[in-house]
Each structure stands twice: as C-alpha cells, then as structure tokens.
Amino acid sequence: MITNELQERVSGWFAGRLPAEWQPATVTIDREEITVVLTIPDVEVEGTDAARAEARAGRASAFREETRERRMEIAQEAQHRFERTVSWGVAVGERHELWTHVAAPVMTRLRQPQRLVLDTLVDAGVARSRADAVAWCVRLVGQHEGDWLAELRQAMDSVAEVRAKGPAA
Structure with missing residues (x-):
C-alpha cells in the first residue's frame, strides 16, 4: 500500500x-x-x-x-x-x-461468468484480447468510480496510521 x-x-x-x-x-x-x-x-x-x-x-x-x-x-x-x-x-x-x-502484468483467476464478459468485449471488437478487456474494464471503473476509489484510499491511509500507532510486533 x-x-x-x-x-x-x-x-x-x-x-x-x-x-x-x-x-x-x-x-x-x-x-x-x-x-x-x-x-x-x-x-x-x-x-x-x-x-x-x-x-x-x-x-x-x-x-x-x-x-x-x-x-x-x-x-x-x-x-x-x-x-x-x-x-x-x-x-x-x-x-x-x-x-x-x-505495463505491469497482473495475474487473476476468473470464473466462467467473468470470462464471458471479457470474451464478449473481444468478440465485439471493444478489446483485442482478454488482457486488453481487463485493462478496459479497470479504466472504466476508474473513470466512473473515482470518488469512491478516493474515499477508499483515504480509509486505507487511516488504517495504516492506526496500525503504526499500535504495539510493535
């Protein structure tokens, strides 16, 4: 993080x-x-x-x-x-x-319903490959959920601050 x-x-x-x-x-x-x-x-x-x-x-x-x-x-x-x-x-x-x-590679395991989403994007010409389709989906989420992602990052920062104040391991 x-x-x-x-x-x-x-x-x-x-x-x-x-x-x-x-x-x-x-x-x-x-x-x-x-x-x-x-x-x-x-x-x-x-x-x-x-x-x-x-x-x-x-x-x-x-x-x-x-x-x-x-x-x-x-x-x-x-x-x-x-x-x-x-x-x-x-x-x-x-x-x-x-x-x-x-362009960092990211590995993921997807079940069939999620793979079908990617395949639809490829078949429709929106993406060239499943990897391109995953990148397209991530960009779309980033564009439409920017405020939510910013709030989530802020919450993660607060958790990190609380952890830092806790006892040493």
Missing part, C-alpha cells in the same frame, strides 16, 4: 529536484512506478482545433527531446532513492502524453 507519507516524500523530492520551469509537476506512485507529468505552457495558435492539437503535439515532442538528458539524470537519482521506475509525461493545454510507462 502506498501511504500518504511516501506520496509526500516522493512528491517533495521531485518538487525540490525538478527545475523551476518544469513546475508544477503531478507525481503519482504505485508499487512499481513513479509517474511524473510536467505541465508546460500552452501554445498560442489561431485557427482550427486540429491546428491547435498539432501545435500542442509539436510542443510536447520538442520538450521531450530538449529535456531528455536532464530527465534521465533525475530519473536515475529517483530510481536509486525510491526503488521504483520513473516514467515521464507532459501536459500542454488539453493534451496529456505519457512518454514512458510500466
């Missing part, structure tokens, strides 16, 4: 380590990975939404190339310090890109 203390330590370290012009950054962590999404200034482009989208894509691409060495140096330091892979992304206006990220 990722505690609030660990999230604060990691976020604080990146706030102190990242150059000021790369701030604000959003730092998200799990058991395997730290994802740092940098917010860079939006583009000033007149014209269609398509032109603006392409300008944002160009700005993101240029930023990625211009900052690669420095990002890799910072990532290497963080990986040694926190024992997690560091992944990077950028937000430019409404455009959000992840450049690198971990």
Whole structure:
C-alpha cells in the first residue's frame, strides 16, 4: 500500500529536484512506478482545433527531446532513492502524453461468468484480447468510480496510521 507519507516524500523530492520551469509537476506512485507529468505552457495558435492539437503535439515532442538528458539524470537519482521506475509525461493545454510507462502484468483467476464478459468485449471488437478487456474494464471503473476509489484510499491511509500507532510486533 502506498501511504500518504511516501506520496509526500516522493512528491517533495521531485518538487525540490525538478527545475523551476518544469513546475508544477503531478507525481503519482504505485508499487512499481513513479509517474511524473510536467505541465508546460500552452501554445498560442489561431485557427482550427486540429491546428491547435498539432501545435500542442509539436510542443510536447520538442520538450521531450530538449529535456531528455536532464530527465534521465533525475530519473536515475529517483530510481536509486525510491526503488521504483520513473516514467515521464507532459501536459500542454488539453493534451496529456505519457512518454514512458510500466505495463505491469497482473495475474487473476476468473470464473466462467467473468470470462464471458471479457470474451464478449473481444468478440465485439471493444478489446483485442482478454488482457486488453481487463485493462478496459479497470479504466472504466476508474473513470466512473473515482470518488469512491478516493474515499477508499483515504480509509486505507487511516488504517495504516492506526496500525503504526499500535504495539510493535
């Protein structure tokens, strides 16, 4: 479980380590990975939404190339310090890109009714495989149950705090 203390330590370290012009950054962590999404200034482009989208894509691409060495140096330091892979992304206006990220395998055992759900998604062309269908379902739950998941995480943090106050084993 990722505690609030660990999230604060990691976020604080990146706030102190990242150059000021790369701030604000959003730092998200799990058991395997730290994802740092940098917010860079939006583009000033007149014209269609398509032109603006392409300008944002160009700005993101240029930023990625211009900052690669420095990002890799910072990532290497963080990986040694926190024992997690560091992944990077950028937000430019409404455009959000992840450049690198971990796709961690997850094993599960499903009974036939659950497998039939996955097979229906595959057969309908919603997903390419059962694994893709599981990922699709997880994204859907994350989108529609965000408040509930946030409340659940907060409750888990409270349990961790109570455990920490208890007797040592």
